[in-house]
Amino acid sequence: MNNRQFEKIKNGQGFIAALDQSGGSTPKALATYGVPAHSYSGEDEMFDLVHEMRTRIITSPSFDGSRIIGAILFEQTMDRKIEGKYTADYLAEIDIVPFLKVDKGLADQENGVQLMKPIDDLDEKLRRANERNIFGTKMRSVIHEPNESGIKDVVDQQFDIGKRIIDYDLIPIIEPEVDINSENKEQCEEMLREEILKHLNALPEDEHVMLKLTIPTKANAYKELVDHPRVVRVVALSGGYSRDEANEKLKENDGLVASFSRALAADLKADQSDDQFDETLKDAVDSIFDASVNKN
Template sequence: MNFSEMTDRIAHGQGFIAALDQSGGSTPKALTGYGVEQAAWTSDEEMFALIHAMRSRIITSPCFGGGKVIGAILFERTMDGEIGGIPVPEALIARGVVPFLKIDKGLEPERDGVQVMKPIRDLEALLTRAKALGVFGTKARSVIHLADPDGIAAIVDQQMAVAQQVLAGGLVPILEPEVNVRSAERGEADRLLRDALLNALDAMQGGARVMLKLSLPETANLFKPLVDHPRVLRVVALSGGFSRREACAELARNDGIIASFSRALLEDLRDGMSDDAFDAALGEAIDDIHAASTAAAKAG
C-alpha cells in the first residue's frame, strides 16, 4: 500500500485499529495479563523481548490478516523490530494493516484536572525514521480527569501543536485526549473536550486532516460533530478500562466511530495457549470488535 491507499483504507475501511503500543510503563501489566509473571524477566531487554514475542504472535495469527483489522498502533521498539526477518511496519502492510506509531513519552503530573504530555524530544528525527519504515501516522496520548475548562484547553492546545509537527513530517496524527471514564465529571468533560476540539479543528489552516482517538462518551453520539468534521479523517475509540463486552456495547451506540482497543482486544489471550487456542481466542475478539465497529460505522 502506498500513502494514498493507506489513507483510503483508514478513511473508509470496514474494520478497526488494534492498539499494540504498550510502552515501558504499561508493559509489565500487559505481560501479567498475558500470563507472563515478572519473575520471567530480569532486565528491560528481556521484558521487551517477551512483549515483542506476544505482538509477533498476534500480528502473524491468520485472523489478524483477515481484513477486519485495518490499522495497528506500535510502540517505538516494536516499529524498530522484525517479524521473521521483516521490519514490523512492512509485515503489517503486507497483511493489509496500516501502521501507526505511539510517539508520546508519558504524562506530566496532574494539573487543572488533566495530565498533559511530557515533552517529546527529538520528534522530528523520530518522524523521519518512522516515515522511512513505511509508518502512516502517529498517536499521542494525554488524560483528562476533571471537567476543568483551562485544563482541557491546555490539553487540546498541546495536542494540536504536536499534530502540526506530525503533519509537517508527512504523517497523519491521531490526537488522543483521553477522558477518564471513571471520572465523576465524565459527561461535562466530554462536552468541554468536544467543543474545544471543534474550535481547534475549525481554526486549522490548509487542507490537512487529523484523526481522533477518544474515550467513548457518556452520552451516545455526543462526538458525532467530530466524526462529521471535514478536518477529521476518522474517529476511533479506546476501550478505557471497559471489558470487551462493555466496550463493544458502548461503541455500537456511537455512529461513525470505530474501535482502537488494546486491553479489550487482548484480554483473553494467554502465553501458554496452543496456537489453535490462541488463534481462536484472538479471532473471537477480532470478530466482536469488528462487528461493533462496522455497525457503528454504517450508522455514521
C-alpha cells in the same frame, strides 16, 4: 503519504488494534498474558518477550486487513522485525496500516488533567517513522475533571504537536482520553468537543488529523467530530471497560470505530496452544469488528 492507506483508514470497514504498550505498561501487559515479572530480568528481556507476544498476535490468521484496518506500534516494535521484515512493512503486506506511538507518557496531574511529558526527540522519531514506512502517529493525554483551563491546555498541546507531525507527512492521532471514572465525565466530554472543534475549524484544507476518544457517555456526542472534513477517522479507546461493555457502548455511536488494546488482548495467554490462541483472538477480533461496523 500513501494514498491507498489514507483511503483504507478513512473509509475501510474495521477497527484499529492498539499494540503500543511501552516501558511503563509492558509489565502489566505481560502479566495479563501470563508472563510474570519474576520470569525475566531487565528491560531487554522484557521487551524481547513483549515483541514475541506482539509477533504472535500479528502473525495469527485472525489478524488481517479484512477486519483490522490499522495497528498502533510502540517505538521498539517499529524497529524490530517480524518474519524478516520491519513490522510496518509486514503489516502493510497483510493490508494493515501502521501507526507509531510517539508520546513519552503523562506528566503529573494539574488543573484536572495530565498533559504529555515533553517529547524532546520528536523530530528524530518522526524522521525514523518515515524511514520505516509508518503512516501516522498516536499520542495520549488524560482528562480527569471538567476544568476549562486544563482541557484547553490538553487540546492545545495535542494540536501543536500534531501540526509538527503533519509537517512530516504523517497523520496524527490526537488522543485526549477522558477518564471513565471521572465523576463529571459527560461534562468533560462536552468541553472537550468544543475545544477540539475550535482547532479543527482552524486547520487548512490540506491538513487532516484523526481523533482517539473515550466512548462518550451520551451516544453520538462526538458525531460533529466524526463528520468534520478535517477528520480522517474518529476511533475509540476502551479505557478500562471490559470488551463486552466497550462493544455495547461503541455500537451506540455512529461512525465511531474501535482502537482497543486491553479489550483486544485480555484473553490471550502465553501457554495457549496456537489453535487456542488463534481462536481466542478471532473471537475478540470478530466481536470488536461487529461493534465497529454494525450500529444499534
